[in-house]
Amino acid sequence: MAERVVEGGSGVASPAGRAVDPGLLVPRRSRVLEGLRGYGLIAAMWIRSTMTYRTSFFLSTFGNAAITLLDFVAIMIMFSHVDELGGFSLPEIALLYGSCSASLGLADLLLGNTDRIGSRIRDGSLDTMLVRPVPVLAQVAADRFALRRLGRIAQGIAVLGWAVSELDQLHWTVGKVLMVPVMITAGAAIFGAVMVAGAAFQFLAGDAAEVQNSFTYGGCTMLQYPPTVFAKDLLRGVTFIVPLAFVNWLPALYVLGRPDPLGLPGWVAYASPLVAFVVFLPASLAWRAGVRSYRSTGS
């Protein structure tokens, strides 16, 4: 899939095409800064606009936290009938649940609206973004910036805090303490890369936002349960193909002092930031190829 995207893009990247792209004439560093500045401006605009309907904003922020909270209530209902699930106790599962919820919430806040690109391609409104002097990805990501998604982040961190306070029998070392924030940010970066790759996929497939959702929301549903619950093949898939296991499973297993069911070496727990960096490369290449292959629907 990724290969096809790159191929499609390389056909278009003719020297003539490069010469007319003004963005490439600007030095690289300032393009990144330009992108961040544009992102900030658009996000601020959407925040002001959301605040027009203040009641609706508070309701939807609360709703955002409540949706995920009920998820956790369902897990608590499960634990009203059992003491362990896949050999894990409730606080241990809460650690998995809270960390992946916070990571996904963070990625969703910063990049979640990239999934709207399918409808933008369909109705032609992507065209206006291409002529603005701000990188398209920054515009697409900041489009309809939804501050209400702080709700999920807050809820994830709250559950994580509860888990940490319940797990006081753990031997907290400096490495384990540091692992928690690293796990959340690296996890958010991995989810973010999946979102960018999913957006790039929509240049090919059109209205396929839900495929992206099954890797992000679906991935998080899986990561909130212990890996011991799932079949080995599924574990291999989310470790080596779409490396979601690095979002929280592998770092959290290290914190909990539990073995990894696939028997990977211990140092993989520290590999999450590296994995996040590595998955962003193909995702951003796919995104570039997608934008270059884009042909407007016209009018």
Add this chain to the structure above:
Amino acid sequence: MAGRAGLYGAVAAGGFRRYATYGTATAAGVFTNTVFGFILAYTYIALWDERPGLGGYDQSEALTFMWVSQALLAAGALIGGGFQEEFQERVRTGDIAVDLYRPADLQAWWLAGDLGRAGFQLLGRGVVPLVIGGLAFQLALPTAPLRWLLFLVSVFLGLVVSFALRYLLGLAAFWLMDGAGINMMATVVSIFFSGMLLPLTVFPGGFGEFVRVLPWAAMLQVPVDVLLGGGGGAGRTAGALGFQAAWAVVLLGLGRLVQAAATRKVVVQGG
């Protein structure tokens, strides 16, 4: 009377065709429901391994419950979607005035369109995940045609209850203007109280009894229980269908009362 039926039939067919044009979106939805189905299936296996017979289901019945609910989610618009957002947008922009001038009943018009949509979602997003689930896991699907027929009746009643509740959300736009917040809250409630996260029979004690008499139970829990049959035979199934029908009548009636109040509020700006 026959003319009226023909009109609403045409509206329903329009709703069906409209969603049938979104081929990629439907394929993406099938993929999503299947992925979620697999993830949840493993957690259900882990849970029912620990506690066989939990909630009155054995493991294969629990897996059937989960896969059938994945097949019904889109049709019942239990995770959002459906017509209510479009309805609210028409209220906000004033286009609803056009709907009010149609020689058709407002509620019946939107019901027909939503049933058409649901019919497509049931075929388009329902059948494939259930078949895949049936191939990959040991399910307890019945073989008697009558059981499936009763299931379809129950699904239909569940869709009407779901519509009737969402119609109230749509009407709320006459007072709130922006529906995003209330839609979000409604989705939260429907995800939890329909049995999508866990069968409602697993919910403990008095709280469990309470959630099983709410209208959301009529959308998912009851249709799946009708399919699984369970003990108790014909009387139990009749009771289940009666429960759904009662909620449908109550909520549709409430919708008509609110609609009457809402339409008195409409002021059409001439131009």
